[in-house]
Amino acid sequence: MTSVVKSATRTIRIGSRKSQLALVQTYWVREQLQKSFPDINFEVHTMSTQGDKILDVALAKIGDKGLFTKELELGMINQEIDFAVHSLKDLPTNLPEGLTLAAITERENPADALVVHEKYKDKQIDTLPEGAVIGTSSLRRLAQLRNRFPHFTFKDVRGNLNTRLAKLDAGEYDALILAAAGLQRLGMGDRVHQIIPKEISLHAVGQGALGIECRADDQDLISLLKAIEHPETRDRCLAERAFLRDLEGGCQVPIGVNTEIQDGNLTLTGVVASVDGQNIVKDTVTGSANNAEALGTELANLLREQGAKEILEQIFAEIQRGS
Numbered sequence: 112m113t114s115v116v117k118s119a120t121r122t123i124r125i126g127s128r129k130s131q132l133a134l135v136q137t138y139w140v141r142e143q144l145q146k147s148f149p150d151i152n153f154e155v156h157t158m159s160t161q162g163d164k165i166l167d168v169a170l171a172k173i174g175d176k177g178l179f180t181k182e183l184e185l186g187m188i189n190q191e192i193d194f195a196v197h198s199l200k201d202l203p204t205n206l207p208e209g210l211t212l213a214a215i216t217e218r219e220n221p222a223d224a225l226v227v228h229e230k231y232k233d234k235q236i237d238t239l240p241e242g243a244v245i246g247t248s249s250l251r252r253l254a255q256l257r258n259r260f261p262h263f264t265f266k267d268v269r270g271n272l273n274t275r276l277a278k279l280d281a282g283e284y285d286a287l288i289l290a291a292a293g294l295q296r297l298g299m300g301d302r303v304h305q306i307i308p309k310e311i312s313l314h315a316v317g318q319g320a321l322g323i324e325c326r327a328d329d330q331d332l333i334s335l336l337k338a339i340e341h342p343e344t345r346d347r348c349l350a351e352r353a354f355l356r357d358l359e360g361g362c363q364v365p366i367g368v369n370t371e372i373q374d375g376n377l378t379l380t381g382v383v384a385s386v387d388g389q390n391i392v393k394d395t396v397t398g399s400a401n402n403a404e405a406l407g408t409e410l411a412n413l414l415r416e417q418g419a420k421e422i423l424e425q426i427f428a429e430i431q432r433g434s
């Protein structure tokens with residue numbers, strides 16, 4: 112099969128979800144590629160995913176991997192689009208056969224942010240009052256915050272960023288925990304009240320980076336996409352994804368990470384927590400950034416020795432029972 116890169120029309124079709132954040136991210140990728148390849152026509156095709164349609168059910172209960180990516184992946188397999196732009200943290204660690212993670216772009220701040228109701232503008236995460244209602248649908252955020260702040264009330268929140276912020280401003284919540292990167296990309300960085308310190312809560316695997324997926328046999332397109340890859344982000348995210356894959360954790364599990372690269376050495380910290388925040392295992396490994404994925408596997412093994420498997424098995428059982 113000839114690649115779209117060399118076809119006569121030189122139109123490359125990019126698949127994107129329709130959400131405001133997805134479109135901002137996709138158009139950013141398109142702009143970067145257009146600068147490097149001015150003769151190619153990059154066309155954006157939008158698609159709805161399952162995750163965009165089911166808005167009233169807690170994410171963890173839907174439980175499906177690839178909630179925000181499956182329709183786009185089918186589009187690639189069926190040759191309707193050539194590559195897809197994802198928030199890397201929404202892209203499962205095991206891709207469908209025939210597809211590959213071609214490039215990872217430079218990461219925004221990967222940390223979570225505290226966004227508060229106006230009445231708490233003088234508070235920080237550790238000074239919010241007892242019973243403060245914190246909105247999050249992430250088991251990862253829930254578990255880590257419950258461990259530190261058992262006196263808060265945690266409440267599910269779904270919908271896009273604007274919907275969530277409107278609910279906060281209307282007083283349905285006292286604070287929200289959101290990815291700093293999403294707020295920044297949508298020009299709402301001023302809503303970031305506090306960056307949650309990594310000592311309190313670790314971010315999701317791949318958070319703040321974009322993952323570009325395409326057909327594994329499209330070598331020309333893969334080489335073209337490398338133009339917008341950020342090698343340091345790629346090494347960090349590959350270590351994080353190997354860690355998650357090895358623990359067989361999907362996107363909706365209480366697993367958090369932190370990575371840093373210094374002088375070619377990558378330091379990976381990972382946490383696995385029970386949903387009630389009572390049981391937490393956490394450790395750190397360091398090694399050459401050239402062996403990023405091996406470091407992820409090493410950390411997964413370490414945490415398994417400390418009981419990570421039992422914590423995760425209990426969570427899967429609870430989710431199946433629908434609790």
Ligand code: DPM
Pocket residue numbers: 170198199200201247248249250251252268269288289290292293315317318319320362363
């Ligand atoms: C995943 C999670 C959430 C998203 C779970 C987690 C947050 C769900 C929620 C896997 N995907 O983080 O533990 O809080 O209800 C999502 C966001 C972004 C990508 C929004 C956010 C933007 C940031 C980025 C939803 N996916 O986390 O606030 O590109 O990293």
